[in-house]
Amino acid sequence: MSKKIGPLDVFNILPKTNCGKCGEDTCFAFAAKVADRKLDLEQCTPLYEEAQYEKNRGKLEVLLRPAVREIRLRSKDDEVRIGGKTVVYRHEFRYSNPTAIAISVSDTMPEDIMLSKVKKASEWEYRYIGMDLSLDLIAIRSTSNDPTKFRECVEKVSDVTHMPLVLCSFSPEVVEHGLKALKGQSPLIYAANQENWKEMSKLAKNYECPIVVSAPNDLDQLRFLTDSLMKEGIENIVLDPGTMPDEGLRDTLNNFTMLRRSAISLKDDLSGFPLLGTPISTWCEEDEEPEIKAWKESYISSMLMSRYADILIINSIEMWSILPIVIWRTNIYTDPVKPVTVEPGLRTFGKPDENSPVLYTTNFALTFYTVQEDIKDLDCYMLVVDTEGISVESAVAGGKLTADKVNDTIKETGIEDMVTHRKIVSPGLAARISGETEMVSGWDVLVGPKDSGGVKSFLDKKFYQET
Numbered sequence: 001m002s003k004k005i006g007p008l009d010v011f012n013i014l015p016k017t018n019c020g021k022c023g024e025d026t027c028f029a030f031a032a033k034v035a036d037r038k039l040d041l042e043q044c045t046p047l048y049e050e051a052q053y054e055k056n057r058g059k060l061e062v063l064l065r066p067a068v069r070e071i072r073l074r075s076k077d078d079e080v081r082i083g084g085k086t087v088v089y090r091h092e093f094r095y096s097n098p099t100a101i102a103i104s105v106s107d108t109m110p111e112d113i114m115l116s117k118v119k120k121a122s123e124w125e126y127r128y129i130g131m132d133l134s135l136d137l138i139a140i141r142s143t144s145n146d147p148t149k150f151r152e153c154v155e156k157v158s159d160v161t162h163m164p165l166v167l168c169s170f171s172p173e174v175v176e177h178g179l180k181a182l183k184g185q186s187p188l189i190y191a192a193n194q195e196n197w198k199e200m201s202k203l204a205k206n207y208e209c210p211i212v213v214s215a216p217n218d219l220d221q222l223r224f225l226t227d228s229l230m231k232e233g234i235e236n237i238v239l240d241p242g243t244m245p246d247e248g249l250r251d252t253l254n255n256f257t258m259l260r261r262s263a264i265s266l267k268d269d270l271s272g273f274p275l276l277g278t279p280i281s282t283w284c285e286e287d288e289e290p291e292i293k294a295w296k297e298s299y300i301s302s303m304l305m306s307r308y309a310d311i312l313i314i315n316s317i318e319m320w321s322i323l324p325i326v327i328w329r330t331n332i333y334t335d336p337v338k339p340v341t342v343e344p345g346l347r348t349f350g351k352p353d354e355n356s357p358v359l360y361t362t363n364f365a366l367t368f369y370t371v372q373e374d375i376k377d378l379d380c381y382m383l384v385v386d387t388e389g390i391s392v393e394s395a396v397a398g399g400k401l402t403a404d405k406v407n408d409t410i411k412e413t414g415i416e417d418m419v420t421h422r423k424i425v426s427p428g429l430a431a432r433i434s435g436e437t438e439m440v441s442g443w444d445v446l447v448g449p450k451d452s453g454g455v456k457s458f459l460d461k462k463f464y465q466e467t
Contacts, residue, residue, distance in 0.1 A: 004093065005063060007032040013060050014044065015053055021045045034064065037086075037096055067264040068272050068310075070097065071210045071236050073137065073164040074186040080136050080164050082238070082310040083274035088264045091336050098333040100311040101301075101325065102137035102166050104280050107153035108144050114153070115160055120317055122161040126326065129365040130342055133326045135163070139190070139313045140178070142169035147177035154178040158185075166190055166313065172199035179207045188212060188311075190276075191240055197225055201232045209236070212276055216242025217251055219258065223270045230270075238311065239271075243278040245285075245300055252277075253307050260308035274310035277301070283315050294321040301325045305332060339389025340365040346413035347372075350379035357463045358415055359425040359448065359455070360406060362387040362395050374452040378459070381418065383409045393429040403436035410441055423463065425455070 011031035022043040024030040033039040041064060042048065047057040070084030081097045103121035105114045118138055126133045138161055142150040150169065157165065158181065165187040167178040175189055191214035192200035204211040213229060215221035222241055229237055241255040242248075262271035282296040294316040301312050302325055316322065334340055344363045349372075360383040361371050368384060375382065385405050387395035395401035410416065410424070422443045426434055428450035438445050449458050 005035050007035045009063060010035050010060065013056050013063070015046050015050075015056065017046065019046065037084075066096075067267065068260070068274060069235070069237075071238065071274055072186065073100075073166075073188050073210065075158070075162060075164040076185060077162040078164060085260070085264065085308070085310075088261055090332065094335045094337070095333050097310070099305045099309055099329050100136040101322075101329070102139040102311060102313045103135060103317055104139045104141055104168075104313055104315050105153075105157065106141040106143040107146070107150045111156065115156065117317055118157050118161050122163055124317070124322070126319075126323060128327060128330060129340055129369045131330065131340075133330060135322075135326075137166055137188075137311070138163050139166035139168055142167075142171065142174045142178075145169070145171060145174060147171075147174045150174050151177040151181050154181045158182060164188070166311075168313075170196055172196055172203060175200070176203055179203060179209065186210070188238065190214070190313075192225060192229065194221060194225065197228060201229050201234055204229075204234050204236070205232065210238060211236065212238045212240050214240040214242070216240075217244060217248065217255065218242075219255060226270045226273070237273045238276050239273050240276045240278070243281050243300065243304065245279075245282045245296060249300065249303075253303060256304060256307040256309060275308055276311045276313070277304035277309040278313045279304065280313050280315045294318060297321065298324055302328045305329055341389035342368045342384060344384045344386035344409065346415060347382045347384060348380075349375055349382065350377065352379045352381050352418075354418065354420045356380050356419065357425055357459055358383065358419060358423070360385055360409065361427055361452075362390060362392050362401060364389050364391045364395075367391050371452040371455075375455050378456060380459075381415060383413055383415065383424075385409045392427045396430050396433060401430060401433065403433050403440040406433075406437050407441040410443065425459070425463065427452075 011028050014027045014031055016027050018026050022030045034041055041060055047053045066084045066086045068083045068085040071082050073080045080100050082100050084097045087093045105117055121135050121138060124135050138157055140154055140157055167175050167187050168190040169175050170193060186209055189204060189209050189211040191212040193214045200211060213222060213225045215225060222239060226237055239259060241259060244252050256275055259271045259275060262268040279297045279300040282293050297314055297316055298321045301314055341363050342365050356379050358381045361367055363384050363386050385401060387400040390400045423446055424443045425446045425448045428448050431447045434445040434447050446462055448455060
């Protein structure tokens with residue numbers, strides 16, 4: 001891992017005018033967020049608008065350039081960023097720009113089926129521990145090899161989706177027809193190879209689009225092509241080292257791993273680009289059932305994501321095959337030093353009154369949403385105690401969930417004015433602080449079940465009979 005850039009490294013090169021145009025009060029506050037990759041340098045508009053700061057901008061762009069370049073794909077309404085990685089291992093800092101997932105359609109699919117799949121991908125959403133998960137891109141493959149048919153397909157897809165596109169063909173003529181239908185947008189061109197790279201590089205330059213370089217299982221060829229495109233002045237490059245399922249999977253994972261480690265650990269410029277995986281290749285097997293192909297596509301996607309893929313092209317749109325990929329992506333791309341939290345405070349469920357039960361839990365998101373799902377049909381109040389995003393058992397052991405904190409939450413939420421009783425249900429894993437909580441707060445503590453799935457029966461047996 002290279003030396004981490006600190007706020008002072010950035011601040012010393014900024015204009016230091018505290019103009020506030022970036023939205024921050026001071027240049028140092030802006031520098032701290034830029035160094036932490038929470039704000040973009042472009043938000044300091046004087047760097048880009050005033051000639052006197054041109055050298056400063058150049059120095060900052062070099063300083064902040066990640067080992068794996070960041071590339072932006074744009075549609076009329078949306079932007080997806082890929083790459084931008086600075087570390088090999090997530091625990092060293094954190095991963096930025098989650099792996100983009102592209103759903104594939106082709107220009108030979110029946111129009112109604114193709115548009116239905118695009119709309120389903122565009123509207124796909126899943127609520128997971130407080131986050132709305134979605135898909136990112138549409139990949140349009142030219143299986144007809146007909147330029148006119150491909151352009152018509154691109155136009156139709158672009159009209160019904162907000163997502164950026166990936167244009168897939170090894171024919172420069174076909175790709176150019178697709179690009180002509182997307183004026184003002186920045187799709188990803190897939191792909192330049194040994195035979196077509198000169199023509200494809202001209203398209204990338206003329207239409208100012210990022211381009212994929214493809215050399216399946218041949219890293220030397222991949223480096224040669226990348227070097228050739230860079231000499232043509234093209235810097236927005238994505239690397240496709242090939243995705244070989246089954247017996248070729250080991251080589252696939254090794255290639256992805258070597259490229260990412262070369263980029264970050266060895267600072268190899270020719271490896272310092274986002275990586276593209278094509279789990280869709282599992283569908284080339286003709287003698288397998290669709291369910292088997294989708295299952296293989298799902299686990300290969302997860303494996304490639306763990307081995308540094310920045311973009312994946314997949315075929316299946318079925319919830320059972322997509323969901324594991326998307327949830328695994330969410331888990332990988334959370335900040336390892338910042339737990340996923342919810343706001344502390346009071347929550348109400350159903351239509352509680354002055355006689356309704358009061359429960360409490362922590363503000364660790366996974367705990368909160370698990371409990372919420374189990375009690376959503378009850379009429380009750382729940383206090384969410386600020387434990388800095390730590391789960392119940394760990395928060396008790398680490399002193400983040402204490403009797404004083406529970407009491408403070410009782411006072412701050414005003415729950416004492418909402419109910420006539422003074423009984424509170426604690427998580428079963430917080431039983432050890434129940435006695436102290438009673439002394440500090442003056443409330444009777446009913447130690448609930450360890451699993452929130454048992455809350456309803458617990459309330460029926462303990463709370464309602466005693467209140």
